[in-house]
Amino acid sequence: MTGHSGHRTGPLIGLLPLQLDPRYSIILTLLFAIITVTQSRLDVLLALLIFAFIACLLFRVRFGKLLNRLFKLELFLLLAVCALPFTMGAGDGAETLRLFISGTDFSVSASLEGVWLALRIILKSTAIVVLFQALMWRMSAPEFAHALAHLYVPTTFTQILLMMIRYMDVLRDEFERSRRAMAARGFRPGFNRHTFNSYGQLVGMMFLRAAERGERVTKAMACRGFQGQYPLLHHFHGRWFDVWFAILFVSALLMILLLGAL
Amino acid sequence: MHIVDGIVSAPVLLPATVAAVAGVVYGMSRVEAEDVPKVALLAAAFFIASLIRVPIGPASVHLMLPGLLGLVLGPAIFPAMLAGLLLQALLFGFGGVTTLGLNLFNMALPGFLIFYLFSAPLQKASGRKFALLSGLAGALAAFGAGLLVAGSLALSNGGFLLAAKLILLSNLPVMVVEAFVTIAALRFFAKVKPELLASFTRPTLRATS
Numbered sequence: 001m002t003g004h005s006g007h008r009t010g011p012l013i014g015l016l017p018l019q020l021d022p023r024y025s026i027i028l029t030l031l032f033a034i035i036t037v038t039q040s041r042l043d044v045l046l047a048l049l050i051f052a053f054i055a056c057l058l059f060r061v062r063f064g065k066l067l068n069r070l071f072k073l074e075l076f077l078l079l080a081v082c083a084l085p086f087t088m089g090a091g092d093g094a095e096t097l098r099l100f101i102s103g104t105d106f107s108v109s110a111s112l113e114g115v116w117l118a119l120r121i122i123l124k125s126t127a128i129v130v131l132f133q134a135l136m137w138r139m140s141a142p143e144f145a146h147a148l149a150h151l152y153v154p155t156t157f158t159q160i161l162l163m164m165i166r167y168m169d170v171l172r173d174e175f176e177r178s179r180r181a182m183a184a185r186g187f188r189p190g191f192n193r194h195t196f197n198s199y200g201q202l203v204g205m206m207f208l209r210a211a212e213r214g215e216r217v218t219k220a221m222a223c224r225g226f227q228g229q230y231p232l233l234h235h236f237h238g239r240w241f242d243v244w245f246a247i248l249f250v251s252a253l254l255m256i257l258l259l260g261a262l
Numbered sequence: 263m264h265i266v267d268g269i270v271s272a273p274v275l276l277p278a279t280v281a282a283v284a285g286v287v288y289g290m291s292r293v294e295a296e297d298v299p300k301v302a303l304l305a306a307a308f309f310i311a312s313l314i315r316v317p318i319g320p321a322s323v324h325l326m327l328p329g330l331l332g333l334v335l336g337p338a339i340f341p342a343m344l345a346g347l348l349l350q351a352l353l354f355g356f357g358g359v360t361t362l363g364l365n366l367f368n369m370a371l372p373g374f375l376i377f378y379l380f381s382a383p384l385q386k387a388s389g390r391k392f393a394l395l396s397g398l399a400g401a402l403a404a405f406g407a408g409l410l411v412a413g414s415l416a417l418s419n420g421g422f423l424l425a426a427k428l429i430l431l432s433n434l435p436v437m438v439v440e441a442f443v444t445i446a447a448l449r450f451f452a453k454v455k456p457e458l459l460a461s462f463t464r465p466t467l468r469a470t471s
Contacts, residue, residue: 033359037268037275069355073266080269080425088421114421124268128359136352144352156290156298161345163302164309168349171306175313191318196439200446203311203327207334207447208455210307214300221299 332373400444
């Protein structure tokens with residue numbers, strides 16, 4: 001749970017065995033996402049998608065994992081946007097496609113505006129997911145939290161994040177144990193009161209254990225002289241590679257935007 | 263329900279993000295250093311509880327429990343849920359990058375409102391009234407989250423009106439599940455550790471020892 005150890009599917013593709021400094025990864029991903037959602041021209045969005053795929057080729061990415069993510073995303077997106085061409089108002093003078101079913105009087109009209117909007121949405125979210133995979137997939141959760149701490153995110157928050165990462169597996173084990181115990185007693189979930197009650201008690205138990213363990217952790221840590229934050233032992237040192245990559249990344253983005261403005 | 267990048271328009275996204283940031287800042291100001299482990303552990307429990315799935319026919323829904331989390335954490339629900347959303351994005355790739363604030367707003371705000379409306383009445387109530395209030399808290403929180411998600415889509419573009427209606431419709435069974443699960447969980451608290459219930463009414467989240 002705390003690492004990228006989940007799915008090791010598919011071969012690694014990509015040229016550079018290097019990992020970008022996590023701080024750079026976070027900032028560049030954020031920058032790319034913000035720029036991408038504010039664009040509306042289809043050619044610019046297509047260029048941004050290609051840009052994201054090139055980033056994937058540069059850094060080593062697990063091909064199967066990328067495909068898996070993309071498949072889930074596209075499925076979700078298609079469900080979300082498939083109705084757009086038919087629901088968008090085909091107002092006065094709006095371009096519409098009219099599909100006639102041959103042999104019948106039945107016809108369906110789809111507004112072009114809706115088609116473009118659906119395409120824009122698909123391009124935007126796909127580009128961001130692909131770039132996220134390129135820059136973020138190798139980052140472990142603790143690395144992410146440390147990088148946030150070095151990016152001046154308030155200590156209280158990074159401590160919550162780190163502590164959460166630390167105890168996630170513990171709580172998960174407890175949860176799996178309870179679930180196995182329920183299964184051993186013949187519990188089978190369904191849409192009924194018995195299931196709701198059982199799950200409610202399971203969740204209640206999990207919350208209770210979590211709150212009590214949190215109090216014990218506070219006391220245990222106070223005994224060891226905890227000052228309210230983990231010392232940050234992991235310091236990041238920006239290498240020239242990171243700086244050059246960031247410059248290249250930003251200038252390529254600017255170039256795409258300039259081409260779009262022409 | 264996570265909204266991905268590119269769907270929601272800026273006039274919806276920006277105010278929601280600003281409100282979410284304000285919520286996180288406010289929430290963190292109410293968390294004392296010694297409560298950090300407790301908040302983190304409850305956030306982790308919330309994260310894991312969302313892995314529980316309840317089957318509905320051939321499909322299934324997963325638990326969200328924003329109401330329950332709000333009642334236990336109060337204002338700290340904002341930073342706790344943000345931590346959960348960040349980890350979900352990093353580990354499973356759920357949700358979007360630019361929609362992080364919006365998704366936080368949609369789920370944490372109902373939980374926070376439930377805390378304000380229901381924590382005091384719940385403490386006084388018992389028996390059937392307690393169960394009724396708990397169920398109402400669970401259902402309303404789920405309804406609020408669904409309404410905000412549907413609203414952010416519908417306000418972004420009129421073309422999403424149909425999708426928004428479908429979301430509200432599919433939210434109905436979720437409300438039923440959340441109501442009954444919340445009743446059972448709160449009854450469990452009342453029986454086993456009433457202090458956890460008693461800590462609801464205090465605006466600041468202090469260790470109950």
